[in-house]
Amino acid sequence: MIQKQKYLKDKGMFILLAFISAFPPLSTDLYLPALPQMKEILNTTQSQVNLTLSMFFVFYAIGLLFWGPLSEKYGRKPILLIGMVIYTISSIICGFSQYVEQLIVGRIIQAIGGSAATAVSTAMVKDLYSGRKREKVMAMVMSMVIIAPIVAPVIGAFLLEYVSWEIIFFVLAGVGATALMAGALLEETIENRYTGSVWRSWGRLAVVLKNPNFSILLAIFSTISMSIMTFLAASSFIYINGFGLNEREFSYFLAFNAVFAMIGPMLYVKLSQHFKSQAIISAGFPIFILCGIAVATVGHGSVWAFALAAALATLIVDGMRVPGVNLMLEQQQNDTGSASALINFFGMLLGSLGMHLVSLNPNDLILALGCIQIMIGLISGILWFLIRNRPFVQYAFHEG
Template identity: 45%
Template sequence: MEIIKDNYVEKEKKQKYLGKKGFLAFITLLSAFIPLSTDIYLPALPKMVESLNTNTSIVNLTLILFFAFYALGTILWGPLSDKYGRRTILIIGLTIYTIASISCVFSGNVYQLILFRILQAIGCGAATAVSTAIVKDSYSGRKLVTVLALVQSTAMLSPIISPVIGAMILSVLSWRGVFEVLGALGILTLAGSIAMEETIEKRYTGSIISSISNIGVVSRNRSFMSLLITFSIMSIPSMSFISASSYIFVDGFGLSPKVYSYYFAANAVFFLLGPLAYVKLSKHYNKIPYITIAYIVMAISGFSMFITGNLSPVIFMISLIPASFFGSLIRPQTTSIMLNQIPEETGAASSLINCALTLFGCIGMIVISSNFFNRIIIMGLMYLITSVISLILWLILSKKHEYNIV
């Protein structure tokens, strides 16, 4: 279905089996796979060190390597979905994810768990890489930005509830119960993939090698790559919080895993509110320089964290929340701007976006895992430095180019 609004065409495809609401719910679930696959077991990290008879650095590899191989997975799945279709790639990826999740339950040691987490990450890459492409296939114009915002915002429910669910599971089961839940999630989403009708209209007709090489074609688009680097840098501090949060609250501030999950959920609420706020505000105030304002606020937030974050868990959260809120507020806009630079090869572009966000995030996770410096101080410095760099790059790019911002 196509609707003409304000001199541009709004596209919205229908799904026979999932329906309009079911399709949106399915895309949201796909977009939430990363937080669901990581945040739900964050409360268990300190206990896993003891249970697996290892140390913090080794256990953190189950998180860091997950993100690294997830990023590599998205590089492959996106272009392959341009050739073989979104539905086929989802079914393959989610099958791998489900089997790996169940295998994690039976891990005999930390190294087996790391291996199965790597396989889980590769399968997970199909879900998130293809989800963005599915949105681009199915919607356009203002509708595209609105759906991106709604999906990304609703997907942020998972960081709110995941640590709480993880803490509840830990109260009755060991950390292995977390992966039983993820296995069930994989089965549910796999069923949704089977029910979904294909969304891509025109498939890539070249060879597999040529399909994957579309990553190179997209990466040679200077406008896209400049924006990609500019918008991905902020993943460094934001993902460092995911890696270090349980150690900051449980080991650093001495809170229980249950209380820690509430703090984590409180921060995630503002991730949820950000995209929703953008949808509301941009309808009436579309001329506001949201991206510029967001980077300024995040820099101030990082400086506050650096100065006062160690005083108490409440003060630390008050310093962090503005960065979380404004970082998520501009995400629908930045994603839309990047996708608009690539008329075709949407799967490859989607892969590069997810890959860049994750790889930059892994840098932050590795840095924050260091035991040589205070984690809160490091996080504050990362927010301050990356915000300033991103702001400078964005001001330079937006001055040179007039981007289509809807």
């Protein structure tokens, strides 16, 4: 650890990083079991209900671009605290929504506030750690983050047995308030702040994107990551409407998928002790494509056939995210906040696209999900094989 935290200490800092990194899954997975119920109660369509998910991620992505550069100028802590205030208040607004349109607006505001947490979390990892240590911390944080999608749907399904769906958003308000109190104990992690104007700080996003090495890696790992959000958008309808499970049974299968997501980063760390990172990533793409083929072909056969194929795809994606993010960060020695914002922005943006694409075929969501996985596996895999032996990739892994 490059610098010490007076109040949070090493363990407290790690917990805070994992907690604020978990805001996207916490904000979605907790109410996933309620989506079919919300469709009926709000007297709306599946497409409209899915907008509470997809619009959340779109504006979460936009918020990242807003907060990331500002954290370079004003510091990580102030941005985190402001974001958590917005997130907490908007979660309460969501809980009081009477119409789906009100809920969508509330989710948009909630997304803008919550994105501050993600914008600073990745940047703080680079502020605080370096080299191989950073990669290990990323893997541990990503694995800890997966606890959210394991626990959240189970809690959500349990709550739905006793209370209405609105209570879930009041629980999320409590999550935001907890992050706000923990963030108050944080000591600023950025050493050298950007001294230009606010407008110029946002202009640093363009400076980072002009780095071709960063941009090509951004395209590769953002494309492969869209698989996770595509699965989330379709999962409740596949398990509940397709396989006939109830909300609690669905939550168990979502937790099953999340366990594989938790294993992915730690498995990468273990494998990287014996194999080169480039080789691990190169093997991941064809395996992921095979998982997509399995989802599309045998996924209809039984709930367990679908669950296993989808879970293996999740394991591969989350395992490749660790070296992918670290590789991208290594391309930028400065403008860490902007780089972090762009990494998360494009992951969210393409994920939202995947959510929309899978909804285009509501009559066969399993086939739609499998085809999307195959498509993104081919696109990102081809790009990776074109650049995997380039000097900037070799150097970054050697330095790590």
